[in-house]
Amino acid sequence: MDIRDATTSDIESIRAVAEAAWRADYPDTLSADTIESGVAHWYGDPVVEMELSNPGTELLVALRDGEIVGFVHGHRAGETGTILRLHVDPAHREAGVETALFDAIEEAFTADGADTLRATVLEANDHVTELYRSRGFEQVDTERTTIDSNQYAEAVYERPA
Incomplete structure (x- = not known):
């Protein structure tokens, strides 16, 4: 598996991974129309x-056999690196892709001077929530995010870098 910075030529694959992950992770939370609209x-x-042009943004993709199978998107502001989204195609979740993406963005943030890591995830996403908790994150807040004009609870996790 390879992990590298995303480029504009990766956008279609990033969108496909996000759609597959949302369909697997939110079948009881997001309707098919909401998933389609939200991903678009x-x-x-x-x-x-x-996002690719924003200073402080990290957007990394994971490739297996040349195919993008996951991505992680985050932003560093001051001494805090925040993981905004981490999605892996469900067919590749057992292959350590999530862990590799998490490790890569953590390394990028800490190399850039972050001393605190934050992560956000829809509360309905038990899969990614478990990843963050297994990495020592604790929930510090709940925010609201909008997808297709509907509001959803988003958990905010944090831990020292």
Whole structure:
């Protein structure tokens, strides 16, 4: 498996991974229409292109046999690195892709001087929540995020870097 910085040529694959992950992780929380609309908005070309050009943004992709099977997106502000999204195609979750992506973004943030790590995830995502908890994160807050004009609870986790 390889992990590298994402490029604009990866956007379609990032969107496909996000859609597959959302369908697997939120079948009882998000409708098919909400998933389609949310993925199109959050991972649309203009949004991802903007993120790729933002200072402090990390957008890494994981590849297996040349195919993008996961990604992690985060931002560093001051001494805090925040993991905003971590998604892996469900067909590749048992292969250590999530752990590798987590390790890569943690390394990028700490190499850049972050002393605190935060992570956000929809509360309904037990899968990623368990990953964060297994890495020593504790929930410190709950925020609201909008997907397709609906509000959803998003857990905020934190731990020292």
